[in-house]
Amino acid sequence: MNSLADTAAGLASVRQDALSLFQAGITAADPYQAVKRHLAPELFNGYSKVHLIAFGKAACAMAQAAAEIVPAGMLAGKGIAVTNYDNVTDVDNVDVFGASHPLPDTAGLNGAKLIAERVLNAQQHELVLVLVSGGGSALIPYPADQITLQEKIAATDLLLASGATINQINCVRKHLSRLKGGGLARMAAPAHLHALILSDVLGDDLSAIASGPTVADDTTYADAIDILKAKDIWQQIPANVRKHLEQGQSGAIAETPKPGDSIFNHTEHTLIGSNSISVNAMLQSARKLDYAAELYSGHLCGEAGEEAEKLVLHAKALTINKPTALLAGGETTVTLKGDGRGGRNQEIALAFAIAAEKYNLTDNWVFLSGGTDGRDGPTDAAGGIVDRHTIKRMTEAGISPIERLKNNDSYHALKASGDLLNTGATGTNVADLQILLIQPAP
Incomplete structure (x- = not known):
């Protein structure tokens, strides 16, 4: 790969490389192909x-892939699939329902009730084939008896805004739900259950993916209460939710x-896709594009703004004498x-651009951060893709990047500079991917 001059055309080429690598990560998590690779016809024997x-x-x-593999005549009626509205498509022999994400809605509740009804009717010597992917926690809400959907939504909203980790959020969700935290497996017994799981959780903890509806839960009601108190939102949580958790902690409600x-005893799981698989695909693709590709982190977590600054400082300390990719x-x-x-x-994209300006990251660089599902928070963007001229474009558009960051208004800042990452719904979800490409300064 030839050294690129600091020109608009050169920067555009690097931006295109970043987009190409992001697409390679998404392709590696293709859910249809993942099911095809892992679902063998002999699974249905007996x-x-x-x-x-x-x-x-x-x-x-x-569901489409599974419906093509399940032997003809074995399906116990039409299958049931619940997904977010953007990803709704027709599937042969499957009833598909759209629902809301990240905050649940009544459509998701109705879908969850249909799933529960079907699974409760499964008999011994029958197989419940469960296909799990990211977003499942919000998409099939089925609150415990004394909690309304609106109360559960309010609790989820508070958690999302508190900075709680996905594992903390799922711990609370499990203890407000009939399906999560092994609830679906409990409903399926005595039938056999096999789950194919596409992981959106770092480390691929099966009990955390979609809040683990088919997996044993080692968290407790007491853990859920501790999380809400630690995040200083316990008193803001609806009274019925607090009452339910306290009853669970006292033993009045089953764990x-x-x-x-x-x-x-009759439950099995197969992991068919994950964030790490997608990161490895990006590494391979970067090397094919003649980048010196390195894994920066396989478990990037923490506050977005702080992590952006750490990455800038890491890049600043490197000696860049050839095209480099940090993934x-x-x-x-x-x-x-x-x-x-x-x-x-x-937010991490905007914070990276600000930190790169602050610490004078002079090489030609492009930084991309995107959700593999194509949706970043409650917006129509998958994330952001910024470069060394992003801050200039924002200020020329009358935008104060620092003030927008303080107000958590990264969407409008990146929109003003033309740096939103828009992919549309991808049909998969294996958490987020980050790409930093650096060309030596001319």
Whole structure:
């Protein structure tokens, strides 16, 4: 790869490389192909019927692949798939329902009830085939008896705004739900259950993916209460939610199924895709483009703004004498302090551009951070893609980057500079990907 001069054309080429690498990561998490690779026809031997259940952002693609593999005549009625509205597509022999993400809605509740009804009717010697992908926690809300959907939404909203990690959010969700935290597996017994799981959780903890509806839960009601108190939102949580958690802590309500519970004797899981698989695909693609490619982090987490500054300082300390790619996968957090619009990927992109200006990162660089599902927070963007001229473009548009960052308004800042990453819904979800490409300064 020839050294690129600091020209608009040269920078455009590097930006295109970043987009290409991001697409390679998404392709590696293609849910249809992942199911095709892992679902063998012999799995169905010995069962009289197969109940096909799918939920998450990749539900339609996964269900389509499974419906093509399940032997003809074995499906126990039409399958059920619940996905976010953007990813709704027709699937043969499957009833598809759209629902809201990241905050749940009534459509998701209705889908969850249909899933519960189907699974509760499964009999011994029948197979419940569950296809799980990221987003499942919000897409199939089924609150515990004394909690309304609106109360659960309010609790989820507070958690999302508090800077809680995905594991902390899922711990609370499990203890407000009938399906999560092994609840679906409990409903399926005595039928056999096999789950194919596309992971959007770093480290691929199966109990955290979609809040682990088919997996034993080692967290407790007490853990959920501790999280809400540590985030200083316990008193803001609806009273019925607090009452439910306190009753669970006292033993008046049964705990979620724990490791060793007999209901898991006939439950199996197969991990078919993950963030690490996508990061590795990006590494290989970067090397094919003649970048010196390195893994910066396989578990990028922490506050988005702080992580952006750390990455800038890391890049600043490198000796760049050839095109270099620093790649990462993860899921940062944002503690909301303003009332702007954006998501964690847009925030880390804006913060990176500000920090690069602050620390005088002079090489030609492009930084991309995007959600593999194509949706970053409550916006229509997947994330952001910034370069060494981003701050200049913002200021020329009358935007104060620092003030926008303080107000958590990364969306409008990046929109003004033409640096939003827009992919549309991708049909998959394996957390976030980060790409920093650096060309030696001429």
